[in-house]
Amino acid sequence: MSEAGANARRLGVVTRYKEHVGAFSPAFWEVKDVSGAWVAQPLGAIPMVSCFGDNRLGKAHPEWIQIDQAGTPATRASRYFDWTAICPSQPAVRQLARDWVRRALEASGGSDLRLDDVTYARQGYCYCPACVAGMAASGLDWSAYRQQTLTSFVEEVRQIVPGSLYLTLYPDPYPGHLEDRFGLNVDLLKSLVDAFITPIYDLTYSTTYWVEDIAHGFVDRLAGSPWMIELYGLDVPESAVGRALDVAAFYADRVLIAYERDLDKLKRLEARLQGG
Numbered sequence: 001m002s003e004a005g006a007n008a009r010r011l012g013v014v015t016r017y018k019e020h021v022g023a024f025s026p027a028f029w030e031v032k033d034v035s036g037a038w039v040a041q042p043l044g045a046i047p048m049v050s051c052f053g054d055n056r057l058g059k060a061h062p063e064w065i066q067i068d069q070a071g072t073p074a075t076r077a078s079r080y081f082d083w084t085a086i087c088p089s090q091p092a093v094r095q096l097a098r099d100w101v102r103r104a105l106e107a108s109g110g111s112d113l114r115l116d117d118v119t120y121a122r123q124g125y126c127y128c129p130a131c132v133a134g135m136a137a138s139g140l141d142w143s144a145y146r147q148q149t150l151t152s153f154v155e156e157v158r159q160i161v162p163g164s165l166y167l168t169l170y171p172d173p174y175p176g177h178l179e180d181r182f183g184l185n186v187d188l189l190k191s192l193v194d195a196f197i198t199p200i201y202d203l204t205y206s207t208t209y210w211v212e213d214i215a216h217g218f219v220d221r222l223a224g225s226p227w228m229i230e231l232y233g234l235d236v237p238e239s240a241v242g243r244a245l246d247v248a249a250f251y252a253d254r255v256l257i258a259y260e261r262d263l264d265k266l267k268r269l270e271a272r273l274q275g276g
């Protein structure tokens, strides 16, 4: 993906508002989110599918929830997680996730797609029966097995998605962390996806040095692979998100603002990006 010229100064969005689609590029739409809800996207939006985060499925199928070695489920109620993590080693879960991808592409009328929550919950997850059996059969150690499980899932999705494939990465660029904490082997995944996207969220961005540290870490970590930063926008003071945008745009190929509803604010932020 080339980000040359004026196009590189476009602002992207993650949005729930139809009027934003077409006004910003790219415009991602959460067609299936971590609650388990399905919200059909308007034409022109790139669907985002939360694959292994799903509160509703976790309730219906507790046997699909990721667990640690002590059996603690990866849910909001039992740990500090923000949603329920279901397990990518479960064949039924993988099948559902691929079905969501197909459904999203059919509904969008487009060819691009973003994978969200393709991840293990944290280090220590998952030791469900499917993971334990899968790891034993693979002959791999625990970390390698998890990386293989997620890489093969992205390979399966790559076969389904004809256009650009985007993948969300947790904002932890420390060497080895994406691999060992989350099961994401960036070096293998970079040949499968067209761009990575890293959410770096805050409700105030009252300081930005940490945005810069994370962003600079990813520049080193991804070594030239196309990459976007996603900032949180809703109800964040415009001057603060603007400063974070300045930092993010220095390091990333593209910056997205997520969940902001105010179209005029987004347009002013895009003008700021373009030096206006």
Ligand SMILES: [Zn+2]
Pocket: 066, 067, 087, 088, 089, 090, 126, 127, 128, 129, 130, 131, 132
């Ligand atoms: Zn598992």
